[in-house]
Amino acid sequence: MSGCNSRFSVAVRKILSKASLKMMVNLSLPGNRIPDWFSQSALTFSPQPSRELRGVILAVVVAINQDYIDDYLLPDVMEVQAQILKLDSPSYTHTLHLSGAPRTSDDQLHICRYPTLHPMVWKFRDGYTIQVVKRELPFKEGVELKMHGIHLVYEGDDDFKGEEHVLNET
Template sequence: MWCGSVTAIPDSVGSLISLTQLLINGSAIKELPISIGSLSYLKELSVGNCKDLSKLPDSIEGLASLVELQLDRTPITHLPDQVGALKMLRKLEMRNCKDLRFLPESIGSMLALTTLNFVGANISELPESIGMLENLIILRLNNCTQLCKLPSSIGNLKSLHHLWMEETAVTELPESFGMLSSLMILKMAKKPYIELSGNSMPNSTEFPTSFSNLCLLVELNARAWKLCGKIPDDFAKLSSLESLNLGYNNFFSLPSSLTGLFNLKRLLLPYCKELNLSMPGSKIPDWFSREVVRFSERKNLKIKGVIICVVVSLDLQIPDDLRDQLPIIADHRPIVSKLKDGYEISIIEHDPPIIKGLKLKKYGIHLVFEDDDDYDGDE
């Protein structure tokens, strides 16, 4: 490994019939000898970071015992069809193979595969045959920026536990996606869309109706997936969720059925600018101050947040086009970083109100300091 002056492997390597590992990472070889197919006991072949290795020989089909194949950061453009003969292969890694454009259909014949890693490859699609990999547990597709769609057969991956597909060009999940009955981790975040002057908002997307069938899903990161409108009520069927990131999306409400997510520990909703989180009720909890709050610095205790609770009424008989577009609480900006000793915090009602028919009935303010957010009551 890392013998940068080694430019060739001799044909005689095929005579090492008992060889189980061949690790030549970081060498300067340009090709593997055809005789490598004679290594029927070889279990691990690693040629990562071989910058001049652009293809594998067809004779690779002779590696009947191969369990791991590592081809990271090589200029390989494609895998030969003969790769499907590797019936014992469990792990195939091709991270940052920038020249890799497609995968052969024969990959579906590698039935022992448990891990596929194509992070950073330039493939535009996955072959339909990938659905035949019934033992696949981990599929990594992060930063495959040319990947535009997933095959409908992906729902056949009954053993798939982890799917990473962050920063891809996929904008729609196939209806079969909900058939991934073992899926536990789904990370498919995208870079947040930056709205520039003159640019129109990109098209919205929706999850397939079958998505709520993923009852074993523990973590979902769907940041910046252009989700608009309402999050469906049946989202609450994802009863195993512990972490949910829906930041940088454009939906305006969350369903009340989310109360059924009993295992949820982390809910991330940053930069959901259309959202107005509210709940029905008319009582301000006792731990809120009804008066103007004066901020006083506390020694060795940093302020962590300002919680504002308001009770408002809406006269729905008064028409107003802005009601569905603007949040009820306007001009609410992060203020923690601005607070200085002696500053006063209060709620101001616009007169006339920005939204017609809106009246402020009650309000309360609560400052949260470090170690001060563990409330023991039932509110």
């Protein structure tokens, strides 16, 4: 939706607030940027006093090279992974389920949220690092990981009790 100035585009950008993503599992849409509230580098976990980690949200922008489009029966893009590192060695690796992407070479934004009971959250410990990477030995060629981001959700971060239509873009 980059560069689109229609009223629909503005409405969608407002809806992509942290609070509105609370119940989301996976969101896919055309786009070449991730929201600003994501960290675009690996994150090292450090517990916060009186605030428990409640979720991890990952955002990636991927594109499929036009020469390989016919090889993909989406949503089978298996080339992007999240890793939890302990002392710089992977202790847990998870392949992102990138669903809903059209059969096009256009950039696609995927946002995946992992709740408290998912290993992406409960295996993440003090001093561990989380990162997003492209699989070293791909199942299929042609996927380009253009951008990625990570956001940690702590207790109370997205507890919004009002109506979402009154939220501003920040």
